[in-house]
Amino acid sequence: MRKELISNIVLVVLLIAISISAFVTYSFENERRSKKADLIELSDIKYGMFNVDAWEEQFAEIITKKLKELKLSGDDRKEARTKIETFLYESIDKFEIAYKAENDRKANYGFSLRNLGADYFEIFGQLKEHVPVITEDILDFLEDEENRKNIKAYILKQINSYTEGTFAKINYTKYNHILANYNASNGEDCKATISKELMIINGIQNTTNTILLIAFIGIVLIILFNKKQSKFKNTIYILAAIHALVLGVFLPMIAIDARISSMDLQLMGESISFTDQVLYYKSKSIMEVSSVMLSQGKIKVLLVGILVVLFSVIFPISKLISSILYVYKPSLKNNKIIRFLVFKSGKWSMADVMVVAIFMAYIGFTGIISSQLGQLENSIQDLEILTTNKSELLNGFFFFMGFVILSIFISQSLQKATKINLSSHEN
Template identity: 30%
Template sequence: MASDVQAAKAKSSLFIRLLLIAGLAGLLCAEGYFGYRLHTLSADQEQLKEDYSNINNITLGLFSVDQWQDKIGGIVNHQVRHFTLTPHQKHELQVEVEQIIMALINRAESLLEKKPTSLMGKIKKLAVKTFVNTDKIKAQVPTYAKTIIAKVDNPQNKQQLSTMALSKFKQVKKTAYVDSSIKANDSLTNVMFNKYHVSDTEALNNKLSNSLERIRTETYNYCFGMLACVIVVLMLWWLVRKRVELHATLFIMSLLFAFILLAVGLTASMIEVDCRISSLDFVLLGEHVVFKNQVLFFQSKSILDVVEVLVKQPAVDSILVGILILVFSILFPFTKLASTGIHLLSRRKIAESKFIKYFAFQSGKWSMADVIVIAILMCYIGLNGLLDKQLAGLNIKTETLTMLTTNNTALQPGYIVFISFVLYGLILSTILKFITPYDSH
């Protein structure tokens, strides 16, 4: 009878354990999917922002000869072709032109009054005095002045003048440096247009902005989905805290959740530095010249990206820092998680070996995962304040010039996932001390 009761209990315990494993496996798959989507979306976001920063980089805008040529050329063309004189201006110009013509006539008369020294000169002077009546010419000066002003105000002449002015701008392209620069810019622009199937920069910017907004929303949704899975696991620990036979199973499954958090936290973007001139507006020849979203600097890095950058530097100190981050903030946490699982599942001899016990219970003081979380946060706060201060010095607002800067530096979902891993790991370490069948000291 007692054996039947024990068998029933064993079957019930086995059923509950299998049910727990099945439920946690489904939850683990959900977390894995959320993590995979967050990772891929983070990479997509980084690529989109990289393309956005390239197409809107200050070297292709504010510092581009091609852009200045188009903008100034358009202003000159508009100013010349739409040049008009008010009645008051025409009157003043009439007076000035008449004065100039009269001055020329008087100058010609003074030259004629000089005594010629040669026979040919005497003949020319006699011919001019005989056939040229200067009084009649002076009387027609107002008519001449009106004719000249009419020629200046003629639309066809304005068009010719505009064409001539624009030809001067096109001569800039003849220099080797400018020509190669413009070709490189055109090549990059064409590549971007073909990549995103658009025909102009404005359409490209709109498409990139819409895609980035969608990805940002999805990324945070998947991030919070991962955290929800972890919270469910911690709630299960509270529910089964008295079911000792389920502790080992639940702990091993909990470790798998931690590994996924660690993997996503290390590879997803953690911090993004984005500095730009949001608007530059100044007045030239009475018209506004506007440059918008001129990217000064952009970088997006995960922890593994930072390690890779540091290790590839030629300086020894940079390589050393990269190795320290790799060892103490990546390898140590990974080894610690693995050691806790080995300690709980292995035989006593292995579970109580110095190596396993050290990493399971004592390596926390050497792991810098929590330190790097704080360091990144402090770096973000300090860098954000520094950039705000420096960019604020570029803000200008006058009647003829307006320049506004923007600091879009921000922590990314990868940071939230990594700090969640650190906190979750600390909780699992505390749980292990209560459920271990061996001495944890």
């Protein structure tokens, strides 16, 4: 009797630990996702490599440095002319590449009318025809020492006159809103602040997840080694399984994260670089995936969504409800549906795992992403690109797996309790 009391007390403590930890994990996961979304937005490639403002900023730094080094006297004018023309030609080439890359990214069916028009009307070729005239104007302007201070604005004005009519301006509303939320003056400071806050949240989640793991293992061990199973114990088991199911269904299972970790090119002996450029990021839970599928309106996608909901939500909930009814409603113990869901459904437990298999297949896409990123690294000469695939399994996956495993042990516990009751009645 005393051992039974201690066992029950331990179970209650474990359930309380699970409830508190589950609440903390769920709460902080929502906060983590919000901050992660902000961090991803700030790192989006549209604000970096695909942003003409970012290129202009780096151009300005290079121009300023080169002007300080530039000396014009005698034969140096010829050398200066060559350097400036080279710079302008390269600038136009770089802008052409950026322009076409942006249009290709937005193109439908891999076809860009903007790029076709640019090639047909030889827009970039016409710009290059004006390079010698612009160069002479620059050299004449540079001969006056006082004007050197203004040359940066002059060159940038020529670039701006081109970019303003060529590139669509980036909408910084969301970007600036994030900066304001974190009281940051620029993107880098804001990303550093968010990263620190995410580290704190991850630390808390790691602690609560460790507590949850220990608690669930403790419950499984009690199921395995405690010979006497009671209504109270089985109720605790079922409540613990409900916690695991809720976390598994509502927390994100996987994050697909593809990004360019660094890009570096040399222009006039100076480096133009971009780091941590996010190409693609998605993080979804079972319920979010189901919601997206059910709202698509396409029959095939709708059927898959229904199957996901059926085997990841409806089937597990029905199994847990049937277990509760089996424990507290003796009159239903011989009900075929109840007995099937409680005992025979173990043979169908792969239906639960099927959802996990779908997500594991989804992970397979990370291999494709890695392959494509690898091709990107090797596809462009004279341009150093390092890519990274930060895709990972998230808490939802492990909690759902925990529910599947725990539900199997619960069925065994109820079956054990049934055999003990039958033996006692026979005696």
